[in-house]
Amino acid sequence: MAESPFKADIERVQKEYSEKMTPGAIVYIPGSSVVNKTGGWRVFMPKFNKDKCVRCFLCYTFCPEPAIYLDEESYPVFDYDYCKGCGICANECPTKAIEMVREFK
Amino acid sequence: MPMRKVMKGNEAAAWAAKLAKPKVVAAFPITPSTLVPEKISEFVADGEMDAEFIKVESEHSAISACVGASAAGVRTFTATASQGLALMHEILFIAAGMRLPIVMAIGNRALSAPINIWNDWQDTISERDTGWIQFYAENNQEALDLILIAFKVAEDERVLLPAMVGFDAFILTHTVEPVEIPDQEVVDEFLGEYVPKHAYLDPARPITQGALGFPAHYMEARYTVWEAMENARKVIKEVFDEFEKKFGRRYHMIEEYKTDDAEIILLTMGSLAGTLKEFVDKKREEGVKIGAAKMTVYRPFPIEEIKALAKKTKVLAILEKDISFGIGGAVFADTSRALINEKEKPIVLDFILGLGGRDVTFENLEEVVEISKKALEGEKVEEVNWIGLRKEIL
Ligand code: SF4
Ligand code: SF4
Numbered sequence: 001m002a003e004s005p006f007k008a009d010i011e012r013v014q015k016e017y018s019e020k021m022t023p024g025a026i027v028y029i030p031g032s033s034v035v036n037k038t039g040g041w042r043v044f045m046p047k048f049n050k051d052k053c054v055r056c057f058l059c060y061t062f063c064p065e066p067a068i069y070l071d072e073e074s075y076p077v078f079d080y081d082y083c084k085g086c087g088i089c090a091n092e093c094p095t096k097a098i099e100m101v102r103e104f105k
Numbered sequence: 106m107p108m109r110k111v112m113k114g115n116e117a118a119a120w121a122a123k124l125a126k127p128k129v130v131a132a133f134p135i136t137p138s139t140l141v142p143e144k145i146s147e148f149v150a151d152g153e154m155d156a157e158f159i160k161v162e163s164e165h166s167a168i169s170a171c172v173g174a175s176a177a178g179v180r181t182f183t184a185t186a187s188q189g190l191a192l193m194h195e196i197l198f199i200a201a202g203m204r205l206p207i208v209m210a211i212g213n214r215a216l217s218a219p220i221n222i223w224n225d226w227q228d229t230i231s232e233r234d235t236g237w238i239q240f241y242a243e244n245n246q247e248a249l250d251l252i253l254i255a256f257k258v259a260e261d262e263r264v265l266l267p268a269m270v271g272f273d274a275f276i277l278t279h280t281v282e283p284v285e286i287p288d289q290e291v292v293d294e295f296l297g298e299y300v301p302k303h304a305y306l307d308p309a310r311p312i313t314q315g316a317l318g319f320p321a322h323y324m325e326a327r328y329t330v331w332e333a334m335e336n337a338r339k340v341i342k343e344v345f346d347e348f349e350k351k352f353g354r355r356y357h358m359i360e361e362y363k364t365d366d367a368e369i370i371l372l373t374m375g376s377l378a379g380t381l382k383e384f385v386d387k388k389r390e391e392g393v394k395i396g397a398a399k400m401t402v403y404r405p406f407p408i409e410e411i412k413a414l415a416k417k418t419k420v421l422a423i424l425e426k427d428i429s430f431g432i433g434g435a436v437f438a439d440t441s442r443a444l445i446n447e448k449e450k451p452i453v454l455d456f457i458l459g460l461g462g463r464d465v466t467f468e469n470l471e472e473v474v475e476i477s478k479k480a481l482e483g484e485k486v487e488e489v490n491w492i493g494l495r496k497e498i499l
Contacts, residue, residue: 021325023204026304026312027312027313
């Protein structure tokens with residue numbers, strides 16, 4: 001999986017944010033929203049089939065999170081830390097290269 | 106020189122707000138506290154108060170505006186009662202969770218149904234778990250003083266919690282009494298300017314307030330509210346000391362009256378404490394060893410003071426104008442919690458009275474003493490007693 005482009009940010013904020021609870025849980029450092037992983041409540045997850053993919057970027061364009069990145073060859077990469085399992089990508093994919101499968105944790 | 110004026114409790118609260126110089130006041134008028142925002146809007150219109158007075162369409166919006174103003178970093182005040190306070194309920198948690206030192210005056214009034222505009226404490230008692238500090242005033246002077254004290258405690262860096270000051274509907278809100286209005290300079294010295302260090306608006310230093318708290322952070326965030334409330338015990342006592350030095354009036358977490366050799370102590374809050382003192386004097390003349398105590402601070406609950414009070418007596422009778430359905434009085438439940446692990450403890454009895462503006466008479470208090478005496482003699486009595494209840498119509 002390709003690395004999140006926010007990796008450095010996440011690490012920096014994670015460090016500062018976890019050091020001390022502030023009064024009123026105020027967040028003093030910008031960018032902290034990326035620290036909170038929002039993939040935890042997913043029920044279905046997108047399963048990607050590279051063979052069917054035509055690299056049209058529709059999934060990438062429509063993902064509301066956005067939890068899809070493109071790798072060097074412009075294939076979609078799913079970031080399951082933030083994918084909420086809405087299934088929009090699967091719905092938009094013209095070649096049915098994405099299938100939503102039930103996820104067990 | 107402090108000025109003495111004859112005024113209603115509502116006016117005393119408005120004067121306290123004027124003296125505290127809040128930058129924002131947001132309020133929606135509700136009986137019996139309508140006069141508080143009315144008087145403040147007069148002060149603002151006459152140029153006597155340099156505050157932004159925000160007129161809103163409901164109490165939910167009033168407290169929301171206060172949360173916004175306080176989060177932006179200014180001293181903030183509002184007033185309400187009863188259903189109005191209930192409508193604020195969800196935002197009360199937010200104010201405390203965001204650690205915003207908002208101060209609110211409350212004309213303690215009953216809750217519907219049936220609709221009732223008269224006095225009891227069901228409104229504020231129902232909000233005891235929101236994280237707000239709670240004071241109860243015995244008279245109009247206390248209403249004024251406790252609002253000033255509330256600002257000082259709320260804004261203390263060790264506390265940073267909102268605070269409400271209750272004063273009984275009509276008994277205080279609409280009754281005129283002489284009230285000493287302290288000098289503005291002395292109040293300024295006492296309160297100082299509110300300089301927020303945690304929550305304020307500054308484009309050069311963007312922050313996020315009221316953010317989502319995931320399971321990884323929520324519990325710690327709530328713990329800090331608990332911790333702040335624990336700190337408030339100490340801070341309130343310090344502020345009481347300082348208030349006495351500056352203004353000459355003394356406040357206690359629990360104020361005692363003729364308790365030293367008492368066998369029965371009647372404990373209450375608010376204006377009923379005045380009645381109790383007179384009643385105690387009368388019973389003392391009759392040779393009954395009885396004392397009275399008034400709880401000025403209900404949250405944080407004065408646990409140590411209750412323990413000390415309990416050591417002095419054989420029966421601790423709690424007189425309260427509220428009811429927690431399915432258990433009894435809330436103050437009774439909290440008192441029991443404070444005493445549960447004590448080796449020696451008095452008999453603790455609960456008396457529910459004065460709901461919805463029902464008068465509490467000497468006759469009612471005689472009944473309380475009679476039941477307490479019976480308990481003292483080893484007779485079995487009810488733990489929760491409804492006093493002044495018209496059983497004949499049930
Ligand atoms: S399921 Fe929804 S959130 Fe997950 S990658 Fe697809 S579009 Fe994005
Ligand atoms: S929408 Fe389907 S075909 Fe298009 S890039 Fe995404 S996975 Fe590939």
